[in-house]
Amino acid sequence: MVYNIGMKYQSFYRTYRPQSFDEVVGQKPIIRTLKNALLNNKIGHAYLFCGPHGTGKTTLARLFAKALNCEEGVGHECGECENCKAIISGTHPDVYELDAASNSGVDNIRELIEQVRYEPILGRYKVYIIDEVHSMTNSAFNALLKTLEEPPEHVIFILATTEPQKVLPTILSRVQRYDFSKISDEDLVSNMEKVLEKENIEYTGEALRMIARLAEGGARDSLSILEQVVSYSGNKVESSDVETLFGLLSIEEKIEIVKNIHENKVKETLSMIKEKYLHGADIVRLHDDLVNIYKDLLIYGSTKDKSLLTVLTPEEALPLAIGPQELINNLNILTEARRQYKLVNNSFDHFELSIIQLLSISKVKIEIPTIKEVEKKDEEVKEKVQPVVSPVENKIELEEEKPIVDVAPQVNPDDLLHFDENEVINIMLQGDKEFKEQLMAKWNVLKEYRSDKKYGLAANYLSCTILRIVNENIIVVETPLIAQVSRINNNGTRKIYQELMSKAFGFSPVVYAMTGEEYKNAITMFRQLNQIQKLPKPQKIEKI
Ligand SMILES: Nc1ncnc2c1ncn2[C@@H]1O[C@H](COP(=O)(O)OP(=O)(O)OP(=O)(O)O)[C@@H](O)[C@H]1O
Ligand SMILES: [Mg+2]
Numbered sequence: 001m002v003y004n005i006g007m008k009y010q011s012f013y014r015t016y017r018p019q020s021f022d023e024v025v026g027q028k029p030i031i032r033t034l035k036n037a038l039l040n041n042k043i044g045h046a047y048l049f050c051g052p053h054g055t056g057k058t059t060l061a062r063l064f065a066k067a068l069n070c071e072e073g074v075g076h077e078c079g080e081c082e083n084c085k086a087i088i089s090g091t092h093p094d095v096y097e098l099d100a101a102s103n104s105g106v107d108n109i110r111e112l113i114e115q116v117r118y119e120p121i122l123g124r125y126k127v128y129i130i131d132e133v134h135s136m137t138n139s140a141f142n143a144l145l146k147t148l149e150e151p152p153e154h155v156i157f158i159l160a161t162t163e164p165q166k167v168l169p170t171i172l173s174r175v176q177r178y179d180f181s182k183i184s185d186e187d188l189v190s191n192m193e194k195v196l197e198k199e200n201i202e203y204t205g206e207a208l209r210m211i212a213r214l215a216e217g218g219a220r221d222s223l224s225i226l227e228q229v230v231s232y233s234g235n236k237v238e239s240s241d242v243e244t245l246f247g248l249l250s251i252e253e254k255i256e257i258v259k260n261i262h263e264n265k266v267k268e269t270l271s272m273i274k275e276k277y278l279h280g281a282d283i284v285r286l287h288d289d290l291v292n293i294y295k296d297l298l299i300y301g302s303t304k305d306k307s308l309l310t311v312l313t314p315e316e317a318l319p320l321a322i323g324p325q326e327l328i329n330n331l332n333i334l335t336e337a338r339r340q341y342k343l344v345n346n347s348f349d350h351f352e353l354s355i356i357q358l359l360s361i362s363k364v365k366i367e368i369p370t371i372k373e374v375e376k377k378d379e380e381v382k383e384k385v386q387p388v389v390s391p392v393e394n395k396i397e398l399e400e401e402k403p404i405v406d407v408a409p410q411v412n413p414d415d416l417l418h419f420d421e422n423e424v425i426n427i428m429l430q431g432d433k434e435f436k437e438q439l440m441a442k443w444n445v446l447k448e449y450r451s452d453k454k455y456g457l458a459a460n461y462l463s464c465t466i467l468r469i470v471n472e473n474i475i476v477v478e479t480p481l482i483a484q485v486s487r488i489n490n491n492g493t494r495k496i497y498q499e500l501m502s503k504a505f506g507f508s509p510v511v512y513a514m515t516g517e518e519y520k521n522a523i524t525m526f527r528q529l530n531q532i533q534k535l536p537k538p539q540k541i542e543k544i
């Protein structure tokens with residue numbers, strides 16, 4: 001059967017859920033404490049696992065349940081006995097996994113909790129894993145509270161949430177709380193390496209480090225990004241694939257920008273960032289990347305300790321002999337500007353302005369001075385720097401140099417199509433399931449457009465998404481990355497996607513992207529409204 005995109009790679013993160021404590025990366029203190037509790041038979045009745053998405057809460061909850069019930073004894077995780085096997089396959093009669101946020105969960109949570117007094121059927125303990133516990137309904141919540149007050153010996157609750165601040169104090173006071181942390185890039189990389197080795201897929205370390213950075217501490221995200229890259233690139237994961245798919249700049253390109261800024265090449269610098277932007281570069285990420293490069297240069301410059309480098313290699317850092325004062329000034333400007341992205345309505349303009357400030361700074365040439373000289377020159381620099389930093393003057397200066405050629409129409413990065421939850425629900429009401437299935441079966445056709453000059457990038461983005469809602473006017477797709485969402489929803493490139501859809505599938509709907517999280521929230525709300533029979537009537541979909 002032809003099914004969804006890249007079926008073979010669909011679920012790295014499901015296929016590779018750790019099956020023993022030792023396979024979990026990060027979360028070491030939590031694992032140690034849980035293991036000790038098992039070893040000393042000091043098992044609490046209620047645990048709260050909180051922390052960011054995809055960092056191992058559900059995974060560790062299941063592993064804990066397994067270690068509690070393994071037939072070889074508490075604390076074992078043989079993986080072979082009936083209990084272990086049933087827990088791995090999710091069919092253990094005493095291990096309940098409930099999602100408090102989903103509608104089916106709400107239905108039976110209360111009932112299930114009321115049954116806690118019955119002895120376990122197969123294992124030693126009944127384990128209730130309740131996900132997203134902060135969104136429990138009142139009646140389920142009260143049942144839970146009552147049980148937590150006097151839990152039967154054989155019952156263990158593991159509550160999980162990404163939003164511990166929303167869990168009521170009455171619950172908090174009755175649980176042992178574990179705060180999961182984001183997973184370090186190093187751990188994410190080694191986790192991905194294991195997966196790729198099992199899949200027999202080659203990779204470069206640089207590509208995996210890039211993916212780790214994109215995943216921002218989430219193991220699930222790192223694996224789903226990896227999946228996307230693998231389904232795009234086939235049998236070798238390389239940094240250039242990650243760059244293309246996620247609109248990233250290569251380290252060489254970023255170094256070139258840094259060099260051009262330092263050499264005060266206004267025209268080259270500005271046209272390069274503009275070009276990258278028009279090709280879909282994620283501007284805020286680029287901003288952060290430049291900060292990291294400057295930091296590396298500053299720290300390496302003063303210590304010559306290569307173990308302190310985070311993004312550059314010594315070979316890359318050495319030729320960039322930029323004086324400490326200039327680096328400090330650049331870092332100051334960039335850190336200050338970084339805070340303002342939330343406030344401005346055009347990220348690119350804002351970024352460009354920061355770069356212009358750097359360009360003026362780099363004019364104040366200081367040859368790597370000694371500390372004394374730095375102190376002495378500090379005052380002079382300040383005097384020279386301040387006037388040129390003023391954006392107004394920069395603009396004037398630029399006009400004189402006429403550096404920017406209008407290569408392409410200006411696209412406003414914040415000019416994004418956005419639907420709020422109600423609007424998404426309205427779209428859901430108009431989804432055509434059968435049509436969606438037909439389209440899904442043909443989704444692979446997009447791959448044929450991947451090297452197309454005009455539609456290549458759009459085809460790449462789209463072929464990595466999951467089709468969620470389809471009707472003839474609009475399709476909604478899910479992508480794991482915010483950066484990709486904003487690229488697909490950019491009003492400036494809407495037509496490209498419509499044309500591509502028309503070429504590939506013969507109709508030209510607006511394409512709208514959502515993150516998994518957004519989609520999950522919308523569907524939860526949809527179900528809840530449906531349950532209480534409060535779904536609205538379908539209305540004309542505005543904005544498209
Ligand atoms: N610490 C980890 N070590 C190894 N893999 C992990 C880890 N955390 C998550 N994963 C991977 O991500 C997948 C999802 O993890 P899990 O369900 O445990 O996340 P979670 O913290 O419960 O997330 P959510 O808040 O979204 O429920 C796992 O199947 C596994 O592939
Ligand atoms: Mg979970």
Ligand SMILES: [Zn+2]
Binds near residue numbers: 070077
């Ligand atoms: Zn076992």
